Amino acid sequence: MDIIDESAIVIQPLSVAWVGNDAIQVDMLRLDLIHQVVSGNKWYKLRNNIEHAIELGHNTILTFGGVYSNHLSATAGAAKAYGLSSIGIVRGDEGQITETMQQCRDMGMDLYFISREDYKQKEDPDFLQQLSEQFDHPYIIPEGGANEHGRLGAEKIEWEIPEGYTHVCVGVGTGTTFIGLRNALPADVSLLGFVPMKQGKYLADEIRPFLKDGQDANWTLFDEWHFGGFGKSNDELVAFMNEFYSVNEIPLDVVYTSKMMYGIRAMLADGYFPEGARLLCVHTGGLQGNSSVRDKLVY
Ligand SMILES: *Cc1c(COP(=O)(O)O)cnc(C)c1O
Numbered sequence: 001m002d003i004i005d006e007s008a009i010v011i012q013p014l015s016v017a018w019v020g021n022d023a024i025q026v027d028m029l030r031l032d033l034i035h036q037v038v039s040g041n042k043w044y045k046l047r048n049n050i051e052h053a054i055e056l057g058h059n060t061i062l063t064f065g066g067v068y069s070n071h072l073s074a075t076a077g078a079a080k081a082y083g084l085s086s087i088g089i090v091r092g093d094e095g096q097i098t099e100t101m102q103q104c105r106d107m108g109m110d111l112y113f114i115s116r117e118d119y120k121q122k123e124d125p126d127f128l129q130q131l132s133e134q135f136d137h138p139y140i141i142p143e144g145g146a147n148e149h150g151r152l153g154a155e156k157i158e159w160e161i162p163e164g165y166t167h168v169c170v171g172v173g174t175g176t177t178f179i180g181l182r183n184a185l186p187a188d189v190s191l192l193g194f195v196p197m198k199q200g201k202y203l204a205d206e207i208r209p210f211l212k213d214g215q216d217a218n219w220t221l222f223d224e225w226h227f228g229g230f231g232k233s234n235d236e237l238v239a240f241m242n243e244f245y246s247v248n249e250i251p252l253d254v255v256y257t258s259k260m261m262y263g264i265r266a267m268l269a270d271g272y273f274p275e276g277a278r279l280l281c282v283h284t285g286g287l288q289g290n291s292s293v294r295d296k297l298v299y
Pocket of ligand 1: 174176178284286
């Protein structure tokens with residue numbers, strides 16, 4: 001797709017001063033540079049889904065998300081790029097036109113707001129059947145792009161990762177990107193997942209069944225840097241994002257990558273990584289979601 005620019009992806013080293021140890025290298029894989037809205041891992045999970053939808057002859061994509069969802073805005077943008085229509089089933093009420101929702105509309109997505117109660121049925125086969133009939137049989141992608149096509153699409157992120165890294169670090173929401181990476185990376189590379197929600201380690205049970213033979217090794221989830229829970233932040237996190245930007249000239253998002261980098265810095269300070277370690281941190285994008293803190297950010 002011409003609006004999506006995978007050639008924009010670069011690997012950017014973080015400053016030695018930030019890392020605080022010149023025997024450890026920390027680089028960032030800038031998937032956020034692919035596109036302003038269809039950024040990061042979302043593109044990889046969506047592309048396989050949308051290409052499959054086109055093969056099956058669909059011209060509309062339907063998916064799910066909250067009023068700040070990176071997945072919804074990325075779906076709106078990716079569907080538009082492929083010339084397809086899109087429908088968003090949103091957890092929230094009509095009045096909640098956040099910047100994210102406005103962006104979805106601007107890219108042509110039709111939004112349908114439903115209650116939290118109804119939204120809980122998002123994986124229920126009867127509910128999906130009902131939506132399918134109501135909207136003339138669209139191609140339905142689960143919340144977060146969390147399906148087989150999403151997992152296979154996420155494996156392609158590994159193509160951007162050169163040999164020689166000892167650790168790859170990534171934020172975890174549904175775990176779809178993490179599964180794709182674990183299945184595609186050599187088993188001797190450690191994969192560290194940072195879950196930005198309270199008690200997020202339960203996701204390990206959702207990840208494990210999808211790992212290929214021989215790949216269920218060398219992976220760990222961390223959930224201690226949640227800052228109060230999913231989507232929550234505080235002044236300390238925002239100050240960290242501003243400092244990270246001033247030192248490394250990389251903007252982080254407030255939901256995933258800021259909490260991951262905060263955790264990595266704490267682990268560096270704690271001596272978690274051995275000398276000679278080479279870390280690649282995946283910048284999964286999500287910058288469109290920074291509207292809630294934008295007036296406190298220096299970028
Ligand atoms: C959605 C998202 C994630 C989580 O991806 P999953 O595949 O659902 O685990 C991580 N980082 C950012 C910036 C995201 O938008």
